[in-house]
Amino acid sequence: MRAFTALNGLVVPLDRANVDTDAIIPKQFLKSIHRSGFGPNLFDAWRYQDEGQPGQDNHQRHVNPDFVLNQARYQGGEILLTRENFGCGSSREHAPWALDDYGFRVILAPSFADIFFNNCFKNGLLPIVLESKIIDDLFRDVEASPGYRLTVDLASCRLTLPSGTSLPFAVDAFRRDCLLRGLDEIGLTLEHAEAIRTYETGRAQREPWIFV
């Protein structure tokens, strides 16, 4: 997995609550058997005026000029600022794959849906939960100042605003460590292979029907 340590990136505001993974990457793109290439179809139904299809040349399509990703000032954004319950709905990991493929590295929201939140960490993407009040202030500031950038430092778990103000954020220690070092979680778990086998032996005695 790609490591995440620190980033200074342009912030893109997506002012909607309950953004579901169907909206992040619509179903027709889930037919791919690969992990990459979803970026051009991130938020497809909001970003374009016509219905997208896999394999299509997206440059030929009609973009929705009102959608935030299509506005000139937000090109090259790496930090997505959004509202409550981001990533709800389907467990599709295609959602973080699409965000990542587009170029986002950090997502800021007052809350995230559980499965999506988990999936982000598996892909070097950092979701950060901030208080609603802070999110409200960020929305106001980002909209008021074109080119608004934030610095996110995972090692110190701090967010630095353009004003120089620095805010702490919380990330669970194991996830933070994996992300900082870009660790392969399966490899780490397999270091405990012996413990897994011992557990299986015990379970097979208590609940033999599980192992037939």
Place this chain on the structure above:
Amino acid sequence: MTAQTLYDKLWQAHVVRSEDDGTALLYIDRHLVHEVTSPQAFEGLALARRPLWRVGSIVATADHNTPTVDQSDIRDPISKVQVETLAANCQAFGVTLYPMGDRRQGIVHVMGPEQGATLPGMTVVCGDSHTSTHGAFAALAFGIGTSEVEHVMATQTLVARPSRTLRLSVEGQLAAGVTAKDVALFLIGRIGTAGGTGYAIEFAGSVIRALSMEGRMTLCNMAIEAGARAGLVAADEITFAYLKGRPYAPQDKHWSLALDYWRTLHSDEGAVFDRDLVFDAADIEPLVTWGTSPEMVVGIRDRVPDPWAEADPVRRQGMERALQYMGLIAGTPMREIAVDKIFIGSCTNSRIEDLRAAATVVQGRHVAATVKLAMVVPGSGLVKAQAEAEGLDRVFLDAGFEWRHPGCSMCLGMNEDRLSPGERCASTSNRNFEGRQGTGGRTHLVSPAMAAAAAIAGHFVDVRESF
């Protein structure tokens, strides 16, 4: 010993090892696999040259892309590649697959329990958020992403942290015409789509104890729509009666051994939940969603709500956007909303009991002339066969419904079953998100009986009065 919740019992029974901060390596008993979220996981294993840890734990089926009219071939070449990739992967890794055309094939959350692959006391995962369905069997079941699918395949474990516990009790008795689907929508309406985030929900109370396994599955299925990864119902005689004799269920001496253990799978008297809410069954009526989130729900006798009555600006904006997308005007009685299509199916409501409930309403009547399409998509080949043995297919066909082959179908329209832009659908599925059933499509979530009644009337109606 202190009183434990069902969740705590299940969690503790599966911890292989744990860290000081509570992060645990959790053992996974059953892994269900479908074609959409598994190809990248199998590819990852192959690239790293890692074997499956326990091949017998996996049950695979193709459901999302499978056509429902003619299953002799999949016309969409990209869908076809995905289904074929699953078959090739299962063959290469020696995994049991129930492919399209097999009588036992179906939506993974319908065919799994039907085969007895989900048992009380198990941990069950699948790369699919509606894995919460299986919690109806007092199993700890939750959806995972593709990276986690690969992790489970390679290690039979997941790195996880315990959820908080939320008990939702519904006491009393459901009125005639009110079903498990209405209970699910009611609870989501009350606690919100993020109300269960971070929690495992245990559904309890006399209403849940009286539900069939089908009804409990419907309820647990929608736990994820309340934000909870897992839903749970205590194991009881209804659970055991459902499981007895199913292919993967324990046999002979294992059966009685299993029963001894399964009878302990309930929350102890006095167990403490992080949150504990009680609802009165008398407050639940047949419900219909009006917006683009399952929490945007009202009683059938209510009206489309007015955003201006909402004080919170983010919520108000969300309501306005939903009304615009849904093409609805605040104040319209729900019963005056006309529908274009009817979809009876999905892992929420495509089991035999659902089809029986819909057929009872449809019997001897005809779909309204204004309805463009009314379809029934059984959850599995075995549900379909059972319905046909009971003559339900005739009831639906005579009334002008289409009777289809099993699969996810118009729940999300990865196959050709889709809404066209602007079309309005009474659907027994679980998500009314923008574009879920087709770009620009408008979904109203209802119970099977309510969907059937809407098909006959051409608009939403109160199934309690008109039928």
